Amino acid sequence: MHAIEKILARASGKKEVRAGEIIQAKVDFAEVNDLYLQSIKSFYEMKGTKVWDPNKIAFILDHYAPAPSIQSAANQKSMREFVKEQGIKYLFDINAGVCHQVMVEEGIVWPGMILIATDSHTTTHGAFGALGTGVGATDLATIMLTGELWFKVPDVIKIEINGKLQTGVMAKDVVLHILSELGTDVAVYKAIEYTGSTVRDMSISERMVLCNMAVEMGAKTSYIIPDEKTIEYVKSRADYEFDILETDEDYKYSAEYIFNVDNLEPQVALPHSVDNGVDIQKTLEIKVDQVFIGTCTGGRLEDLEIAAEIIGDNKIHKDIRLVVIPASKEVLEKSIEKGYIMTLVKAGATITSPGCGPCLGTHQGLLAPGEVCATTSSRNFPGRMGSTEADIYLVSPATAAAIAINGKITDPRYYIKNAKVENK
Ligand SMILES: CC(C)[C@H](C(=O)O)[C@@H](O)C(=O)O
């Protein structure tokens, strides 16, 4: 069995499960964000009165934080009331940050667990060897009622990434490149395991970027075998007992892909699909109106660090708006302490409070018709960040920072000491 199958077997009380099998499994933790008031309504429609375990549920107000409309304020109010009524242990209110980052920082993610949330990017937690996946409101309500959920055991695809990333090339570039090669449906209802020397060399934050964007390939969940870095991180955050379930040597992956990233260039995903990634040198000179640095795939401490380093004493370009949103309160605090926020503010950035911001087009920096945005977020569908007539380019935090200074798509390596870049 694959480690993911072992996680599912253990949670369903079976000795063995096989890909394609439908099983009923115990969930370790459920998480609801502020777009899913329906999960509370469904809970009551299913005749729920008391949640299965108030210590294993979190409500997170992140997508509309702070509330930009009366409707979202009312939804958040209802959620706070439900949390109180039910004695639910975790309420991460509008000051906390993006759910996927907050859960990890709060020590609610550990190897071998099953974490289900009302958000597709819950695949992020594969970076910790956890089985994370997103569901809709009724499935989540079922978990709140029973602590269990049905699963179809997924096939697993192996993506092996080898090589040493060039200076200025980040995990976002790697995953955009993989998406451009494999497309957006390569892993529909499958799991993606990332492996290889590049993945092993990556920090926890970088691994989270890979796993987060597994869902952009259609993946149900993702996985990276936990190593010392993972264990050290998880232990520094939580005191849960966990063990690491290993994939059997004779496990057969449903497909295997191998990438070498030694010579990978910074990538840019052109509008309007995440798999439109190309080498940045093919896109130079495209004029940009807004740069967004933030989200669950581009707003971590390391991301703000590289952005601040690249921007340094420069000012942002006169025709650019730079919106920066730390992924969590912790990231905000640390980036204040380390001076990144001061650098960014002095350069002309607009900083808003931790949360999803304009990533899914709800507030804090929407785009007008005809505008162009370069963003560290994960999706560039038409209308994703405002007008359907705006163009969204997906880039790494390093690239976003270079664009903010230069006003057009720019290779970040121009601004990084000792980075090599061949002009084409
Ligand atoms: C909750 C939801 C609208 C959503 C998701 O499921 O991923 C959002 O976070 C996104 O990134 O599109």
Ligand code: SF4
């Ligand atoms: S930051 Fe963007 S991708 Fe992440 S959970 Fe929020 S809306 Fe979804």
